[in-house]
Amino acid sequence: MTAPYPWLEASWQRLLATRPRPAQALLLAGPRGVGKGALALAWAQALLCEAPLPDGASCGSCAACHWFGTGAHPDFRLITLQEKTGKEGETRMAVAIEVEQAREAVDYVQLSTYRAGYRVVLLNPADSLNLAAANALLKVLEEPPLKTVFVLVSDQPRRLLPTIRSRCTRLDIGLPPTDVAKQWLDSQQLEDAVTLLALSGGAPLDALKWADDAELNERRSVLEGLASAGEIDPVTLAERWKTIGIQTWHTVAYKWLGDLLAVKLKGSVRFNHDFADVLKQLGTRADLPRLLALVKNHADAGRTLMHPLNRSLQQQAWLIEYRHLFD
Numbered sequence: 073m074t075a076p077y078p079w080l081e082a083s084w085q086r087l088l089a090t091r092p093r094p095a096q097a098l099l100l101a102g103p104r105g106v107g108k109g110a111l112a113l114a115w116a117q118a119l120l121c122e123a124p125l126p127d128g129a130s131c132g133s134c135a136a137c138h139w140f141g142t143g144a145h146p147d148f149r150l151i152t153l154q155e156k157t158g159k160e161g162e163t164r165m166a167v168a169i170e171v172e173q174a175r176e177a178v179d180y181v182q183l184s185t186y187r188a189g190y191r192v193v194l195l196n197p198a199d200s201l202n203l204a205a206a207n208a209l210l211k212v213l214e215e216p217p218l219k220t221v222f223v224l225v226s227d228q229p230r231r232l233l234p235t236i237r238s239r240c241t242r243l244d245i246g247l248p249p250t251d252v253a254k255q256w257l258d259s260q261q262l263e264d265a266v267t268l269l270a271l272s273g274g275a276p277l278d279a280l281k282w283a284d285d286a287e288l289n290e291r292r293s294v295l296e297g298l299a300s301a302g303e304i305d306p307v308t309l310a311e312r313w314k315t316i317g318i319q320t321w322h323t324v325a326y327k328w329l330g331d332l333l334a335v336k337l338k339g340s341v342r343f344n345h346d347f348a349d350v351l352k353q354l355g356t357r358a359d360l361p362r363l364l365a366l367v368k369n370h371a372d373a374g375r376t377l378m379h380p381l382n383r384s385l386q387q388q389a390w391l392i393e394y395r396h397l398f399d
C-alpha cells in the first residue's frame with residue numbers, strides 16, 4: 073500500500089520503517105487539510121494487519137484488514153468529537169473530547185487484546201481533549217500497556233498539554249509543494265485548482281472541500297457582506313449569516329482579514345483572488361492598529377467558537393469593529 077496521498081510518501085516511509093518497534097505515543101502534527109487523519113488510519117491498519125507486506129504496510133486482504141475496513145476491528149479505538157443532541161433536538165458537534173471518553177479509553181487499554189497483535193487508540197483531533205480528559209490519559213500515555221499504540225492527530229499541537237506533548241514522538245506533516253498539490257487536485261477533476269488551493273492556504277484536502285458548492289456559496293455570502301464594508305447594517309447581516317456554519321464563517325472572515333492585512337503591508341492579496349479589487353481598496357483604507365486588534369481577537373475567538381445562543385450578537389459586535397476599520 074502506498075501513502076494515502078502522494079505528498080505523504082516520505083512521512084509514510086518513515087512510519088513504516090518503525091513498524092518493528094513503533095512509537096507507543098505518536099503525534100502527527102501539521103496544518104489542516106493535508107491528510108494527517110488518513111495517514112493515522114493507514115498507520116493503524118498497518119499495525120493491526122496480520123500479514124503485512126515486506127515494507128510493513130497492510131496487506132488489505134487479511135481478516136484484520138477486513139475488520140479495519142468496516143470499522144469493526146476490536147483492537148482499534150477512535151476517540152473523536154461526538155455528535156450531541158441539543159435542547160431543541162438539534163444535533164451538533166461537541167467542542168471537546170470529554171473525560172468519559174478518555175476514561176473509557178484508559179479502561180479499554182487495560183483489557184487484553186482480542187487478537188495477538190497490536191492495539192491502536194487514535195485520538196483525533198487530540199487538541200480537543202479537555203483538561204480533565206487529557207489528565208485522565210497522561211498515565212497511560214506515559215507507560216502504555218504492552219503492544220498498545222496511541223496515535224494523536226493535531227492541527228494545533230500547541231494547544232495540547234505540554235505534559236502530553238512531551239510523552240509523544242512527534243512527526244510533522246507540512247503543506248505539500250504547490251505543484252504536487254495542484255497535480256493531485258487536477259487528478260480529482262477539480263476545476264480551478266489554483267484558486268481553490270490559494271483559498272485553502274495550500275492544503276489540498278481543504279481545497280477539495282471548498283469545491284463543495286454549498287461551502288462555496290456560504291463563502292460568497294460572507295465575502296459579499298464583508299466587501300460592502302461601508303454600507304453594512306450589522307443586524308441585517310448577522311441575521312443573513314445565521315444559516316452559515318460557524319466554522320466556515322470564522323475561517324472565511326479570518327482569511328478576509330488576512331488579505332486586508334496583506335494588502336496593507338505588502339500590497340498584495342493572498343487568499344481571495346476573486347475579490348482582489350475590492351480587497352485592495354479596503355486594505356488601503358483600513359486602519360492598521362484596529363485591523364491588527366481585530367485579527368488577534370478573531371484568532372482568539374476561533375479557539376472557543378462562539379456559543380450558538382450569542383452568535384448573532386457576537387457577529388454584530390464583530391461587524392461594528394469591522395466597520396470602524398474604514399472610518
Ligand SMILES: [Zn+2]
Binds near residue numbers: 122130131
Ligand atoms: Zn492485512
